[in-house]
Amino acid sequence: MAENKEKSSPEPIKRGRGRPRKDSEFQTLSKDQIAQKALEIAGAEGYDALTMHRLATEFNVTPRALYNYVADRQEVINLAVSRFISINPLIEFDCNDWKRGVTEAYNATRKAYRAYPRASQMALDEKLKVEPGPFRNELMERILAFYVDIGLTLKQAVALVRALERDVLGFVMHVDYYYDRRSKDSPDYVSSLVPLQLLDAYPEVPTPLARQSLELPQQDSDDLFEEVIELRLLAIAQMLELNRTAENPEQ
Structure with missing residues (x-):
């Protein structure tokens, strides 16, 4: 008899419940990948959109497969928040050029918030218990020290740190x-205080200055953000001058 060379099919690879097959098309995930994708979803649509089903769809896996990497949705949210906090840069401030330092802090914060705008609204979307690690502490201490070192009081420094977050977050969202x-x-709701369409819609309301303002050079969002920084620099300069006057009233 001829030798039977036909081989039996190999046994399927066993896998744990919910774990993607090693011989399947599913990619291997990691917490870093999950954190990044979660941040992208929350940043574009808010934390309410960040569900296990939505996250699984983005990776082309089943929701059950995600539980091999994270415990639950709360951990996913925490990962997204922690990643968002970590992208804020640590700026090397120079007290001899404080205007440049403030400008860099505003531009860098805007860049991070603009990339993931809805992620900054964690307090509105979710009641979170996040452990961001020591990074935020270092970030806050560094900018507070910068403001104090250039001649501001600690109270003023705290107010300016809060103002930076409000200025940037408000600008990014609005x-x-x-x-x-x-x-x-x-309609140009960005650079125009009132678009021409709205002015024309109510001709009974006299708006000579608003109409005249439309003749000013058009501005994009970068131009408008420069105005925000300029106004904040003027406020800081005034604070510094008042502090110097208070310390040396006879000068």
């Missing part, structure tokens, strides 16, 4: 968020 997503034919 200007950048709209500007980055508007269509070309949308």
